[in-house]
């Protein structure tokens with residue numbers, strides 16, 4: 001029992017990835033977050049086992065894996081880490097969600113809701129009846145300005161428009177998450193886009209234009225955020241698995257062995273490191289794609305990103321950040337979801353590596369419900 005009756009209840013942020021399930025338990029007390037617990041459940045067999053069945057599962061993504069396996073993984077983490085909360089906030093991976101910024105005329109709340117539902121059809125590639133829509137106003141553009149004349153007040157009649165962030169998730173996928181959480185004995189308090197969690201966890205109230213590069217097991221997402229909202233997000237299906245596969249292929253070794261070498265030697269430069277050589281072209285391509293996305297946005301909007309953040313498990317590969325930075329040709333730093341979180345002192349040594357992996361889960365657990 002908590003000694004402080006006003007102490008906010010803790011929450012679980014649950015990120016179901018293709019490589020592992022991550023859960024962070026955070027408590028908010030007087031505007032400050034405290035990390036109570038965290039756990040990572042490696043879906044190891046799925047990750048490197050080369051049976052045809054697992055290969056297919058990997059290719060199609062975790063949500064095509066049996067739900068029971070995910071439920072079991074979640075329960076294992078909660079049990080082993082002795083997590084107390086049963087209130088969950090989960091994310092839907094960037095690859096299976098749709099988000100865009102649109103401009104609409106300034107209307108009353110009710111009219112705007114109707115107009116957006118109608119407008120959304122133009123942007124969302126699947127039938128509207130099959131998706132759950134969500135939207136929020138980013139800002140009002142060109143609001144009618146009031147200027148004081150010599151002896152009167154003139155209200156300019158310039159029509160206002162609103163900038164809206166529109167998000168859509170398929171109903172089928174939403175239901176799947178509801179079922180998973182229920183079977184795991186949890187109450188799903190909110191389900192949100194993975195990028196929204198990353199923005200909350202890594203950027204907080206910083207309104208400057210920032211890019212987040214998240215390199216996971218299956219995919220990479222490059223998201224540009226401005227004024228706290230996602231502006232564009234590019235996903236491509238290359239991540240840690242591809243890096244492992246590339247090492248295995250070029251050295252003619254098993255996926256298990258390749259994964260082990262990837263973690264041990266990483267991208268350290270030098271003749272003796274064959275790992276670096278076997279994946280350099282793949283990572284160069286990832287850096288090239290990232291650079292293209294960042295510079296295209298900067299040129300189109302005529303601005304400069306204030307920073308580029310790197311997260312995701314792949315950021316833990318030794319010397320990856322340094323290598324990626326040199327190929328990207330601009331500064332990129334590790335994202336730190338712990339900057340606004342109080343955590344046990346014994347974690348300081350492992351923090352950088354768990355931060356890369358836990359960014360989404362921490363951002364989820366920070367959500368107000």
Ligand SMILES: Nc1ncnc2c1ncn2[C@@H]1O[C@H](COP(=O)(O)OP(=O)(O)OP(=O)(O)O)[C@@H](O)[C@H]1O
Nearest residue numbers: 017018019020216217218219240312313314316317
């Ligand atoms: N310490 C480490 N050293 C090297 N690589 C690592 C390390 N930890 C994780 N990885 C790699 O990071 C990848 C997993 O990253 P992450 O946990 O972000 O993926 P995920 O969220 O499960 O996947 P996705 O988001 O693509 O569905 C794997 O390829 C794994 O091999």
Ligand SMILES: [Mg+2]
Nearest residue numbers: 017018216217
């Ligand atoms: Mg991920």
